[in-house]
Amino acid sequence: MEEAKPPATLGALPATYVSQSGCPGCLAATITLRPDGGFLLRDQLGASEFYDFGRWRLTNGTLELAGDRDTRTYPLANLRRAAKVEALRGPFRMAGLYDGARFKECLTGISWGFADTRAAQTLRQQFGKQPDPALVSLDAQIEGSPEALRILRPATLHNARACP
DSSP states (O other), X not given: OOBOOOOSSOXXXXXXEEEOOSSTTSOEEEEEEOTTSEEEEEEXXXXXXXXXXXXXXXXXXXXXXXESSOEEEEEGGGEEEBSSOOOOXXXXXXXXXXXXXXXXXXXXXXXXXXXXXXXXXXXXXXXXXXXXXXXXXXXXXXXXXXXXXXXXXXXXXXXXXXXX
């Protein structure tokens, strides 16, 4: 993948940035920043990949990523903007409010519909005609355009009406 020079600013979003690892075998990060303030992150260590997502902000030339796993900072000078946006699809562990049609993730506030899968159909049936959104935990991948969540295994419908 062809990469540009270090960014002075973020430029147009969405955009993918790649951390410059200092050594072979060191952790490498690929970060896709969304214009809605969300980010998707893939860490690579050898053949292993780990995914996270959350909210980002830029302060004094430093990109701060507040994710589900931890909060990290990257000086912009240590990042290279990729030539094209990389679709980081996960899987991701998510918790959010589900209203029978859309899922609004607690950490980011990003809202998605579900791809038509057996797990999504089961969740719709469990939710029924509840009057208020309910807290749901799920493992999902982000797919398509417009984006939708593909639930990978049965979701958990909690007896709660707000994010933790």
